[in-house]
Amino acid sequence: MSERRGIELCGVPLRGRVLNGSGTFDAIAAHRVFGDELYERFPFDAFVSKTITLAPRQGNPPPRLWETPAGLINSIGLPNRGLQGFLASDLPRLAELPVPLVVSVMGFSLDELERLVRAVSERDEVAMLELNFSCPNVETGLIMGADAGETARAVERLRPLTEKPLIVKLTPNATDPAAVGAAAEGAGADALSLINTLKGMAFDPRSGRPWLGAVTGGVSGPAVRAVALQQVHAVAARVAIPVIGMGGIQSGRDAADFVAAGATAVAVGTESFRDPEAGARVGRELAALLEERGAESGAGGAARLGA
Amino acid sequence: MSERRGIELCGVPLRGRVLNGSGTFDAIAAHRVFGDELYERFPFDAFVSKTITLAPRQGNPPPRLWETPAGLINSIGLPNRGLQGFLASDLPRLAELPVPLVVSVMGFSLDELERLVRAVSERDEVAMLELNFSCPNVETGLIMGADAGETARAVERLRPLTEKPLIVKLTPNATDPAAVGAAAEGAGADALSLINTLKGMAFDPRSGRPWLGAVTGGVSGPAVRAVALQQVHAVAARVAIPVIGMGGIQSGRDAADFVAAGATAVAVGTESFRDPEAGARVGRELAALLEERGAESGAGGAARLGA
Amino acid sequence: MSGARRTRAPFGRRRAIVAEARDLGAYRLVTALDTGGPQDPRPGQFYMLAAAERWGAGEGERPYLPRALSFARARRSGEGVLLDFLLEVVGPGTERLAQLAPGEGLWLTGPLGVGFDCEPSGTPLLVGGGIGAAPILALQDELGEAIAALLGFRSAAHAEAASLFAEAEVCTEDGSAGRRALVTELVRERLDRDGDRTVYACGPPAMLEAVRALCAERDVRAQLALEAGMACGYGACFGCVVPARSGYVRLCVDGPVLDASELTDAGVPEAGR
């Protein structure tokens, strides 16, 4: 078993390359369930919060889940306490985690985004911000991330508000994610992350009616991996800033494919549902593979293999 | 086992609801392999040709295939004899099939498309044309199908050239397929078909380099079914013309989901690779399910179930 | 008898071994030897299970995610604990679990969730409907044999599960075993006789809602073990919510046992069920 090597992501030192996908690991709930063991063997090298919004949200009506061939559709709908609740209750607890904290935010207007970014970046506990421009579960979630112009305008407006690194999370439900990624870079984003879930739907086999309470949802898991690899490859070829690749990663092998596609770091999402420690396993396996390939170029090295 | 009920698709009577996906069944090769039995038990209710182009094409360099979790990536690249070769060699043989013939065409400019549509629609053997605006394997394939304006312009230009029904095949690699579908309808399309393959990519586990000769390809099979259902649902909600739904259909159950999503007919693609008779099996199972649900409203009925 | 409603799970999933597996009428009883977890899960808690081999099997490429199962009985065995799971086969996941043979590996995460509050006010009344009998068995083990369980089943084949109980009164929908009745009728009769009780119930949504309404009417305290589709079982996905008075609650971390007073409707079925 090979040691994970540290990297630097947007100037933030990380002990390895594996993050969680936003919304796929609730460190506070997991601590309630698993106790301090969670902190002692924390599976990720940085922790990304569930996406928060300005106002509190209940999320979508159930059912919210549907299993597909090698995948999962979810229609969670961004339940969260809202900015104030997050800062008051969640942030202090997330600050106890043994790894840097990334806070994911989504705004339904540029003003909302401004308020979110200002308030979150004031807090020392926060290492980076992720702008979720892509959640397919909320009606307006698409607007910014599917369009290069919208994305550029939003990032330009937010960029001056914080000195903390800004990660833009792209939506895969777009004609040209690479163009959107390039626009984000041009406007000052420090990193890009992708993919978010693909829009998807399922029908109740008994009634023939849509299964999900919210009718449509987002697909994740191994089923989307090939799509994610293509988008990461296309985006990484267009930008110089680091890319955080995700979508169906189950193993270090899968993660190595994302590195080969041009990702500097990776995130594990749905696989954590099958195995709460998946992030740690993926990290170990990935480190071993990269070492084998001689691609680890010391701390801070953003190894781009292959192609 | 329930009998398939006939339907009418754009005025063309079909003995059932199941077509093949363009490029996933070569009736001429299959006749060489399986002999006349193929015609006696032809699995589809209409036959869609592989997409043809104006000039002959060799297709992409191998390898062209990669198996993914519950799916397949292909980078075939539209090998075909070109328009003249198709009309001279393939068309007479396809005319022997016991079902109506749909010819799929792709042009790299409006002029090319014009020439293709004119020449193909002159032939009595052809019942309908499908405009492949969506093939992700050919560089320029994206242009028309991902953009509502482009699609409208193309269909407007082609519409007057033929009295035969025009089916527009949409690309799923688009921000808003429903808008593109609505534009096609507005410009005079008689039907829409979707989804084509999702852009995807794979890496050679040994070398870490892109596996496919053409670097990227298109994903099909059960892995894309949830995405296809969502797009069919969104498109069918926006248009009044019939929708031909496809993407990962393996059974009548799956096909019934597409009907529930708003499809009038369905197409079977990758599943035919696993089972050459899959189209017939899906047709039988679908007919039985629709009958159970009481949705078969006689010949020509475009049953929309559920939602 | 202890007041704790939750025994903490070790972090991560671990491999357990199938010690025994047999049919029990219409159900399947699978016993796993778990040497990596606590020996004292609390009644009503559950585990996330996946077969170590052939998970992802079958033409349909499911099951993919682990499946939630209440333990029906826990017995210490050397360093470990023998966990009985009572299974009803309803789809690919339960089918694969029902195929497990002794010696096969099983991924296990748990115990998870909040179990029953085992300090009843008044006499406890144990109620199980169908496969919902599983956690009720664990509860009877905990509360002591004197407490009979009221169990309702579809048919005699299902009612064989009652044989696991120290004491049970059985009814079936078709009268093929025990009284021909819905278990809620038995509950109503008991409450008519003696209303100073805490009702503990697990079963299908319609039954739970009938029990909830009955108890609400009479101001009887009720602890209900609900079900919802789960992807993770440890609060990660926010997928398993049910509507409670306080809003949506995640059944895997705030339940699966909820106090009836938290609910306005315990009969929230998944779409179309």
Added chain:
Amino acid sequence: MSGARRTRAPFGRRRAIVAEARDLGAYRLVTALDTGGPQDPRPGQFYMLAAAERWGAGEGERPYLPRALSFARARRSGEGVLLDFLLEVVGPGTERLAQLAPGEGLWLTGPLGVGFDCEPSGTPLLVGGGIGAAPILALQDELGEAIAALLGFRSAAHAEAASLFAEAEVCTEDGSAGRRALVTELVRERLDRDGDRTVYACGPPAMLEAVRALCAERDVRAQLALEAGMACGYGACFGCVVPARSGYVRLCVDGPVLDASELTDAGVPEAGR
């Protein structure tokens, strides 16, 4: 001996039954009883195979598509035919096929493709490399026992496959069985002795290319059975092309046996192999 290079397949896939399965050194020999297909597939033809159960098994959710396998031997049996498949486990598909036990079901489409031209000019020279021995065995059965096959293997464990042949000269890369040599050296020696031959070869890309070049040099006719990744096996997907003088040809319908003269390079490996 017949001139036909192709026996036609019935339309569709059919269910065959595994009659026997055993290890043969490093390989696995699986015998299927096929009662739905022709009794006379031609040497070099292949079938698409998938296990009827548990295809789509395993953590990685593969295999999904059927796998191409040459038949190694065909024997009439009552109304059907016993088909021997010689398997090398290289991934999830061959692994699952190698797990098949007698009595299990198997989806079969075939026989497919164009086999060897069994009307040689000159003396036939049979050459097999590794798992490529499989169709060479069928060819030896067809041509008659007098024709020895030259077989090259990695090691003695692989060379056990030679025991199936009526006559064979074996070499191994490590010298653990037969001569320590590459099989192409044996081919060169034979051609040096007698050049009036038709060479029939199947094996890894590098070997096939060496044989092709050798034969081209000496104007010896060669029939080569190639491999390519296949999704369908019957010309539907256009995925299995190899570059030939005439352009890309679909190996499943225009091959897998190609005349060496059609090729400029028989060593077209899949990416990275």
